Amino acid sequence: MKLFHLILGRMSAALIVILTLWAGLFYLAVMEEVNDEVDDSLEDYSEALILRWLSGEELPARSNGSNNQYFLYEVSESYARMYPRISYHDEMVYITEKDEEEPARVLTTIFEAEGNRFMELVVYTPTIEKADLQRAILGWIVFLYVLLLLAVILLNVWVFRRNMHPLYRLLAWLDAYRLGRSNAPLENNTRIYEFRKLNEAVTLSAERSEKLYEQQKLFIGNASHEMQTPLAICRNRLEMLMEEGNLSEKQLGELIKTHETLERLTRLNRSLLLLCKIENRQFSDVKDICYNHLLEQYLEDYKEVYAYRGVSVEVITEGEFTVMMSESLASVLLTNLLKNAFVHVTEGGVIRILFTTESMVVANSGEQPLDSERIFERFYQGHKKEGSTGLGLALAESVCKSSGLDIRYEFTEGMHRFTVSRSGSERVG
Known part of the structure; x- marks a missing residue:
């Protein structure tokens, strides 16, 4: 996982937790403020009603057109002693003026009148739809979260491109660095x-x-x-x-x-x-080498040496594979591939050599694939053969690298195939 993705994921997770907690606290704070304002209004209204009742004045209508309603009735002393003198709660009540039920804030208070009488006053007033408030807050929170997340992503992209550029330049230089080669100097000026x-x-x-x-x-x-x-x-x-x-x-x-x-x-x-x-690049005899013609110089000798194995050889020419390189190295590359094919081919098997304008393929019949990850390692021998030093394919790869060629191994249709091509050319055969 990239560092950018890791940081972005962790910041997004932290934002989700923080915004969720903030939304909950924000909702509680809003409802607390709303309830406090409504409670103050109900308390003032109830005190006015109690004072008018105690002074013998006429009480207003229970539904006075302001959506505030009240009920006043006498209760027993035991009841009055049992319940708190004042309490607040929310419930659905029927609003006479609107002829419908609405959420309301309710104040219940108990007071003592003359003659050891106890009265209970219930006052309520319609309040906001809390479900609507929850949906509104949730909508704004989602909007705020998306906005913050986009801002964080853009900010991280800018910060990483701005501040992590030296690290990426260093990584690119390390990717291109090759031990023993002529490498460009590291130019990575930074104030960090x-x-x-x-x-x-x-x-x-x-x-x-x-x-x-x-x-x-x-x-x-x-x-x-x-x-x-x-x-x-x-x-x-x-x-x-x-x-x-x-x-x-x-x-x-x-x-x-x-x-x-x-x-x-x-x-x-x-x-x-x-x-x-x-x-050490001590071969300087560079010229155009045609591998088709070079093969003619060596193939008959190998056929004679390994004739006792009953191996058939097929040469398929679809073009001339010509490379600008040292003739000595070209001979080393071809002879090592030929020897490898003749040594490891199955008894009575076939060796097939294919030439195109872009590649040379040397293939021999075999029973099972070799380890493609280690086949070009020095001294690696998948199947030990008498007289083998384990350096033939390592030499072939070294020659290819020094001459601007690629060499690949694959096992297909019961054949070990070694393909030599120009660096960057498409796979053929």
Whole structure:
């Protein structure tokens, strides 16, 4: 979830709670004020009626045209002692002037007259429709909530675009950053202290990573280069020992196994050295390479080497796939894809090579898909094959990256398919 959405959601939830509480308190305050005004009016009216009755004056009509009505009657002393002398409540009453029932505010008071008599006076006056008031308040609250929510959204959008711009520029720079590549410098000027410190931390981290990466590449290159001579000497000495005539069959077998191990180690060392050279961009023999013609130089050799497996090879040409790149790297890319196809194809299976103007597809029949997330990792071997170093596809991917190409793997219709295309071109085949 994005930070903007998280903050907006929490602010909206807080607004709902605050506005709901505010609406309830506002309604109670309004009703309290309305009731207070009506109660004062009823109290004044009741006092006037009581004074007139106690002084023996004639009382006004029970319904005097002002919607105020009253009832006056005598009650027992026990009743008077039981109930409070004055009380207020709401109820529906019949208004004679309007000939209908309306909500009214009612005052009930008990007073004592001469002769130990107790009188109860009930005075009421129509009041506002509280249900209508509730609906009106609810309508305005909803309107206010929508208005505030829109204002909050617009304010958050403005604040985030204004104040979070340095963070998004930093994230965009990190997305485009590639270790070991020529990256644009981070230009992210800001007055915000935290963002300045974050820019400095990211820049320092990137510089440390670049230094470590360069040291690692230098170490691998130097180590691989220095190992070439000792490995060659060891192989030569083993070959000389194997030519001795006084070796037993068991000793000769052990020497052969040791020689094969040294051969694999030599191939692995050459692959690591080649990877290091590719990453250091030490290949400058760039020219137009037609992979259709390049395939003709290598395909027959692979057919002869792996003829015992009964593999059929199909070459489909829909166009010439020509790329501006190093010829040495083009050979590395094609031979590694061919070797991978011949090594991993099923017995009696088929290898299909498709050329278009935008891509080259090398496919071989297989039984189950490989891990597409790890297939190009160095030393990863989904199904161990004799003599494999686990660097062939890593080399192929490294060549593609250094030459502006894309390589993709997929398993469809029982075929492992490796597609090499120009960066940004549409998928074909």
